[in-house]
Amino acid sequence: MFNVPQALKRLVIGKAMRSEELGETLLPKRLALPIFASDPLSSVAYATQEILLVLTVGGTAFLYLTPWVAAGVVLLMAVVVMSYRQVVHAYPSGGGSYEVVSKNLGDNAGLVVAASLLVDYVMTVAVSVASGVDNIISAMPSLADYRVELAVAFVVLLAAMNLRGVRESGKAFAAPTYLFIGGILLMVVTGFVKVLSGHTPVASSAGMGIIPVDGKDTLAGLGLLMLGLRAFASGCTALTGVEAISNGVPAFRAPKSKNAASTMSVMGITAVVMFVGITALSLITKVHYVDDACQLTGVPGDCKTFAQPTVIAQLAASIFGGDQSILFYLIQAVTALVLILAANTAFNGFPLLASILAQHRYLPRQMHTRGDRLAFSNGIIALAVVAGGLLVLYKADVTSLIHLYILGVFTSFTLSQIGMVKHWNRTLATEADSAVRAAAQRSRVINGFGAVVTALVLVIVLITKFTQGAWLAVVAAVVLWVMMRGIRRHYDTVAEELAVDDPHAESVRPSRVHGIVLVSKLHKPTLRALGYAQAFRPDSLEAVTVSVEKDATRELESQWDEYDLQVPLKVLDSPYREITKPVVGYVRTIRRTSPRDAIAVFIPEYVVGHWWEHLLHNQSALWLKSRLLFTPGVMVISVPWQLSSAGRADHPSRRAPGSVRRGEPAVRSEHEKIPAPENA
Template sequence: MPNTLRRLLLGPPLPTAAEGRERLSRPKAMGAFGLDALSSVAYGPDEILYALLLAGSAGLAFDLPVAAAIAILLAIVAFSYRQTIYAYPRGGGSYTVAKENLGVRPGLVAAAALSVDYLTTIAVSVTAGTAAIVAFVPGLNAHRVVADVALIVLLILINLRGVREAGAAFVLPAYLFVGSLGTLLIVGGVHLVLYGTPTPAHPTPAASQDVSLFLILRAFAGGCTAMTGIEAIANGVPAFNKPSSKNAAATLITLALILGVLFLGVAGLGRAVGAVPSDQSNVIAQIGHTFVGDSPLFYAVQISAAIVLMLAANTSFNGFPRLAAVMAEDDWFPHRLSHRGFRLAYSNGIIAIGAVAIALVVAFGGSTHALIPLFAVGVFLCFTLSQAGMVRHWQRHRGDGWRRKAAINGTGAVVTGVVTLIVVGEKFTAGAWIVVLLVPLLVGLFYGVHGHYNRVRQQLAIGHLPDQLYAPGQVIVPVSRLNRATAMALSYARSISDNVLAVHVAAETDADPDEFARRWREWTDDRIPLQLVPSPYREVVSPLVRLIEERARSDEGAVTVVLPALVTRHIWQEPLHNQLEYVLTLALLGKPNVVIASVPTRLPD
């Protein structure tokens, strides 16, 4: 990306010393890390009712108990991750906890599951947000995939500007949603106290099955989607203002408290108004219609909910790059993912997950319904491994109240483990099998990357610097024209060796090669030998590569290939030059005993 365009899109570069200024305050962290969790209030209560309504009014009797059980589980998971934040301030969340307490393989399983969850969160959030926009602008439906891709690209650019700016960009939508929905719940609660229970918004559907333990567990598993995103803060502890652990823990508890209150409030008022969720009207919309009608508050809640759903993907753009950076430092991901970019963000991780999310959205045609079965499977597996890891952590380190803490984490591990099995079983044939297949494949990929780095480290290991690794060798300069660029390359070649050979590939379509040789002798005063290489099939690269390989196998030592290169004034001129240099460089990369050097010649202004 040219510097001018990069500065325009991303802002000026930030020095490493500015890292402290790029950290997040608690309010901004809520926007950066909390949108995924907050947005789940818009569909979590619905998922409970979708399951329980199969048993009609008998099933609805379990609505609030299931919601309360989820709130209790949310508190257990939040407390567990709070302990994780203090115990592992470097970040990494489930991966770090599982790896250090359960072993490398469980840690990698957690990382793979979390990576898949981050990816599906982007896809589901963006497509759901686009669907909400389509409800207001039906004409956009034919272009929804393009809109999805455009939104992901926008999120990539916002996050490339740095953590602080990304957090600031999402603070307003987050608090607008919390404030407007909170106000609606207060209005609804007051209405219930003053006027009693309103007329049901919809008649309860007839039962199609009896109440059973499996149905209740299915409703519980569906409602637990409200907990997705709660782990993101534990992955991004280093992004918080110092003291990082204290601020991250406080933000997590605040987020869990807000999420729990909103979730129970929506579930409670939804039960009071007899809400029956559908594709056209969710529980929040039916609560709004009942208590405030078509007032500005109703539209504020609906519009802010749509925006938060759409921007919930930002949690993944904060969580995955930090997870990948921690894993890259441990050699499980490519090292490039641990490098910070122009604005101190983990740019490579942001771009990587954004690109894969675009591919996923395009592959599924921008359909939220088709993507939903992939959603939330990985996160519960992460919850289970993380909490099991914390049980082991307390057993190893003990401390005050360790038995109580281990009991809480153990309970959470068992419950989230059961939820994982239910979610996988319920969604397996609908698409969850893809996640079940992807997780071990990713673990295998991690082992492949780690093994490669270990082999390279062993192969490159050396005790002391030898006196000489390369003996003085020969230099080859490919020549096509007699100009200043060629003269610069030849001058550099002669500065590093007395054994310089110019090579000209003479294709049959070229002018007389003998004439080129005569001009060469005049131009160089016969100071540098020239070898003409015939090319009856008009190839240039292959004959050069064969000649260089032959020379590299000779007894004359290593071959340094010096390539002339033009540096153009404008970026659009670049494709008009240097094609031979690029292709020849690619062809020679990895050839034994061959060194490639490029000599730039700048065109005058």
């Protein structure tokens, strides 16, 4: 019988892969770059914009700070990339910052990093997709009313692509990433050629004045310093996703560490070149970008409805000739596409980290399970759901979402660099080889400098962004940390409780086994359950029914005597028409009478084949099972009877008694007391 859900699943994610095919999913460097580095590469599209957004609160007076802020971001990028190259070589197993911190600073510190990164991965998806939609709207303003719908649709599309597997998503996303790099570099080179030839491009907003926010144009001293630091903190969004390569080392082809380190270097150099080019051209072309369009003077029409083109859109228009140029639309298209695909970095990093945490028992074990295409499907779906919810909640607004961003990533940067310093200290304490010691000392200097710089940035980000919404990210990370500690505590408690202390004492047989077959009517499922129960040869066996309707109970007793089934039938009264309570009470009474006995409860059930058939039956059996399972010394045994609708090609008569196929429809109990009789 044709299975529609399975057909749709195969259409979306493709044919299932065998576990031994995992090696075929390993990535060459050309695919690893767009998969793991699309976030830091694409963030240059809005990092400059975020710097300008902060500095223009004072009008144009403080735009002279832009080169200094950008230089700070570039220096920080170089330090972080060099530091993470050390992580890749020292810890190639793929734990990244989490593994470094856990092994060197302890489990609690490691969980701080893990919680921070998980929150930051969610924000990466939300911010990247929202920014991509912004660029689409810059080219097609008519889509502004569908901002949220577009953002959520892109998240669903990204999740579907990643469910197809890492390698497949890499192939799909490689071309847009490389087109974006090529397009931005072409724009930067063309812009500088025009400047050098005396035809300096002019941005569309260059002629618009900027009205300073009240009192902000006269900032000096500490106020000016805080403004510069806030702009620097906003510009540090260019560093988001840098750590993803260190988390994804196992996904690289051999030699894994070398290939991962090389990819990280290429990513760092490319991102710096693009960021510097965009920032320089923004100043040269006099791009003006503000938080509120009503800050601008000379805006065409109503400032409240005026949609500011993004910095990239203004540069592309001034350099390539506006909306009359194919290259303008190409830049907008690839920028929007790569910003949306930048979320793919999180769709690879989040499931990998969640899988490691699940393996260490800090997240549900389902997060460590690979799906049909050998991707960590549960992590992908969880990320898509949470990020989609944020986009709806914040109406896919980049400015609102950006304040929740980058706090987590600098927490992981700082702690991982401190952890690496401790790692090199331990190496130097035990290593005698002079060459190895010299390399370790160089690495310690790099990581030590990285720790100081990233800690300083973390403080700056915390101070400048906390009241603007970053406190929500802090709260989310704290809640996640507490939750992960609770999950680990639960798993540890379960493991301790299940551990075998005395194999002989704990495998002792019960004194007797008392069998109970639950009966509602006398039909084929009931007779099969009786036969199975007798095959188990319990020390005693009885059938039990609950009397809800007197006439039906008398008819059942009459049939029981007529068929001479050789199994006594016990009737439990139920004046309030309950089924579960009388059965559970009777079973517990037997347990109290004979605590060393075991009780086996057999429940005859049948299997329905269609979803709508489930609606025709109540759920009393599920509740009854759940109550019985909480009773010590009681075993619940389901005896299925497959109806013909459960599979025409696999009729019950052609199967071994009681067998159930993989993926078979849900089971419904025949122990369902309903007024009208049912036909088997």
